[in-house]
Amino acid sequence: MAIKERKERERQDMRNLIIDSATQLFLKQGYDKTSIRTIAEDIEYSPATIYLYFKDKDEIFYVIHENAFAILDKQFRKHDAIENPFDRLIAVCKTYVKFAMDNPDYYDLMFIMRAPLSQIKSEEKWDAGECAFEYVLDTIAACLDANLIKPVDKYVLAISVWSFGHGLVSLYVRERLSVMEMPDDMMLTMMESSVNFFLENLRV
Amino acid sequence: MAIKERKERERQDMRNLIIDSATQLFLKQGYDKTSIRTIAEDIEYSPATIYLYFKDKDEIFYVIHENAFAILDKQFRKHDAIENPFDRLIAVCKTYVKFAMDNPDYYDLMFIMRAPLSQIKSEEKWDAGECAFEYVLDTIAACLDANLIKPVDKYVLAISVWSFGHGLVSLYVRERLSVMEMPDDMMLTMMESSVNFFLENLRV
DNA sequence: AAATATAATAAACAGTGTTTAGTAAAAAAG
DNA sequence: CTTTTTTACTAAACACTGTTTATTATATTT
Structure with a gap:
């Protein structure tokens, strides 16, 4: 048959x-x-x-959602070659921010929108997303093992790093940073300084 | 007449x-x-x-949006009495997080949704929002003046603090932290540790 | 009392996600 | 090879959405 x-x-x-x-x-x-x-x-x-x-519109966008995570995960793993885990963490963070700025619609679906999450709850599989998250988590764990950053629980640090990056780009893409009444190029410079400040502050 | x-x-x-x-x-x-x-x-x-x-649905929600900012701003200014600016900054951050967790729908409208922003662009007045933001900015400036935190441009720091807080609560309310597969009470503890870690790291 | 301006609405328009009933075409069974 | 059954597809409808238009009833002015 x-x-x-x-x-x-x-x-x-x-x-x-x-x-x-x-x-x-x-x-x-x-x-x-x-x-x-x-x-x-x-x-x-x-x-x-x-x-x-x-099944419905959300299922379609859940597939797109998964594909988007696969793209991000792939971009993360390009940094495998970086030996120093803290340098790798810096690269991953910058890749995350760049991904969000370059693909605001993908970013929306992945980290902001409520829509395609209905699918996840039922199936309980966040595959590509978990994969990308674990990459960050492992990098952070490596930093802690090598005493490159201030000692703290790796999950707490993962939440912190992710929250910072997500907050920055999501305030930008959803136009909330406009309260600062700054020209866009200046805003982008500020955002980069902000990322650097945050990451450097993690160093021991 | x-x-x-x-x-x-x-x-x-x-x-x-x-x-x-x-x-x-x-x-x-x-x-x-x-x-x-x-x-x-x-x-x-x-x-x-x-x-x-x-005019349209968005105008209605723009008014609600403004009211919500007035509520947040009021909560911020309850901390006027706190003399030490860094203690005040800590209090403001915790108030921000608590506001988001207690009023997720208001928070959505204020910081996540695209909807009521169409109104703002035309009128260019973000009144209550600007007010709340300036309170944070002034508190940060006071911290810097008193040498309580690491020296950095106040706008960069404002973006950093806000991004961190926003990232944390918006990942939570939009259920993205579920990749961590943690019981909710544990997650909330982690989030509090994360806030503390971030703020303590700002100290000189 | 008549003319005008205001306030409210019924009904329609153009769109949405989704479901149902019915029709052709393909595959399986006799 | 014909008949039955299964599969693939769609037109039309359902129950919504935000918004606009033409009409009516009420309030104000002349």
């Missing part, structure tokens, strides 16, 4: 077609403006067809 | 009626589930009437 396998393959192809279209539209117009109907129009199928391949 | 004044008073009353209803519904069900129609139903007017008093 090779037919069953072909059908399964065709099913995956269709899922990929939907995801690819959704991703492209999402990165162009954002989540809210990417409706099931616009995706359907783009792939030249009826809106109802999409529901034969995905 | 006392009629004109009465009319203006009635207009304000109606605006308040709408805002009060919207606020109550918003704090109970969140932004998305608070529709113009549910507000209209609650105040026993037709949906179209609301548009005679507010």
Whole structure:
């Protein structure tokens, strides 16, 4: 029964077609403006067809969410070659910030939006996200082992580093830093100083 | 022409009626589930009437947004009595975190959601928000003047402190810290340790 | 009392996510 | 090879959303 396998393959192809279209539209117009109907129009199928391949809109964006984490995780692991764990931590932090600034819509889906989280709760698998987080955690643990940073619980430090980075970029992408009434290039310089200040403060 | 004044008073009353209803519904069900129609139903007017008093849904939530900042600002200024500026900074940070945890929907509107910002851009007045931010900025400046914390540009430090606090609470309220797979009470302890670690690290 | 201005609304518009019922085409069974 | 069954798809509808328009009833002014 090779037919069953072909059908399964065709099913995956269709899922990929939907995801690819959704991703492209999402990165162009954002989540809210990417409706099931616009995706359907783009792939030249009826809106109802999409529901034969995905439970709901959130499931589609959960897949995109996972893909985005895989991209970030890959960028993190490019720093494997850096021997000194604190230098690696610095590189990872800067990569995190750069990723957010370069891909604000992905960042939204990954760390700000409530939407695709409904999927996670049920399945309890945050795969790519956990992977990226563990990379940071391991790097922090290595820093602590090598006495490169002030002694503190590694989870506390992980929360601290992540919170700092996330706070910085999410205030920026959601335009809250505009209270400071600063030209954008000056703001970006300030943000970089802020990252450096935070990281240097961790040193023993 | 006392009629004109009465009319203006009635207009304000109606605006308040709408805002009060919207606020109550918003704090109970969140932004998305608070529709113009549910507000209209609650105040026993037709949906179209609301548009005679507010340009759009965002304008309503911009008023709530301002009120929320006024509440936060008031809570900040309760710490005026604290003489030592660094102690004051610590108190302000803890108040910020507590405010977010106690009022996640307000916090959403103030610091996370994109919705009510459309209003701000046009009018360029962030009144209550600027006020609260300046309180933090002044406290930080006082810390620096008194040589209580490591020397650094006050704006850089303000961004750092705010980013850290915002990152921490927004990752929590948007359930991203769940990757750590920790019981909630443990998470809250970790978060408090994280705040303490961050603030103590600022000391000279 | 008549003319005008104001306040409120019913109904519609254009959009959303999602479901249901019905139709062709493909696969399996006789 | 024909008949039955399963699969893939879609048109249309449902229940919402924010917002606008045309109309009516009320209040104010002339």
